[in-house]
Amino acid sequence: MLKNLVIVVVVVLGLVASPADAQNIKETPEQKAFKFRTSLFQTFSWKLGQLHSAQSASDETGFINHANDLLVLAKMTGEGFEIANSMPEGTRAKSEIWEDPEGFSSKTQTFVDAVSSLTEEGAMESFKVRDFASKNCGGCHREYRTKK
Numbered sequence: 430m431l432k433n434l435v436i437v438v439v440v441v442l443g444l445v446a447s448p449a450d451a452q453n454i455k456e457t458p459e460q461k462a463f464k465f466r467t468s469l470f471q472t473f474s475w476k477l478g479q480l481h482s483a484q485s486a487s488d489e490t491g492f493i494n495h496a497n498d499l500l501v502l503a504k505m506t507g508e509g510f511e512i513a514n515s516m517p518e519g520t521r522a523k524s525e526i527w528e529d530p531e532g533f534s535s536k537t538q539t540f541v542d543a544v545s546s547l548t549e550e551g552a553m554e555s556f557k558v559r560d561f562a563s564k565n566c567g568g569c570h571r572e573y574r575t576k577k
């Protein structure tokens with residue numbers, strides 16, 4: 430009776446677990462962190478685009494909403510780099526991130542502060558997407574991301 434139950438449970442679990450789940454389980458913590466941070470950085474690019482579109486449409490409410498979204502995301506930057514030397518295949522993270530943790534976290538903080546200022550009323554007027562990206566995104570990339 431118990432044996433049958435065990436067999437049923439095993440069969441059901443086997444049906445529920447998809448190949449994608451199996452792949453997730455096989456990933457190392459470093460690979461998961463790499464996937465997390467690259468997805469996060471892609472949302473940064475998306476949100477910069479949304480900020481620019483809102484500005485072009487003179488939509489201040491939209492601009493402030495996107496800035497608030499980006500602020501929440503920006504605060505997660507450090508989470509992707511918590512495992513020391515997590516540089517799996519395909520990464521462009523430099524080892525300096527972990528050799529100089531204070532420098533890296535100060536770049537993160539500069540970025541968070543810059544995004545935070547975009548959430549303030551009137552920030553849309555003086556927003557320049559290229560300058561913002563070059564200073565705050567590029568400011569970190571130039572030191573902590575390898576060139577292609």
Ligand code: HEC
Pocket residue numbers: 463466467468470471473474477506519520521522523533536537540562565566567569570573574
């Ligand atoms: C504090 C540092 C830091 C800041 C700030 C930062 N980035 Fe990055 N970014 C990195 C690092 C490091 C990588 C490489 C990560 C890896 O490959 O493991 C990266 C990778 C990327 C990637 C490539 C993702 C992929 O698919 O491989 C994009 C796109 C990107 N960043 C966009 C941005 C944008 C846009 C901003 C600003 C709004 C920004 N980043 C701010 C450090 C930063």
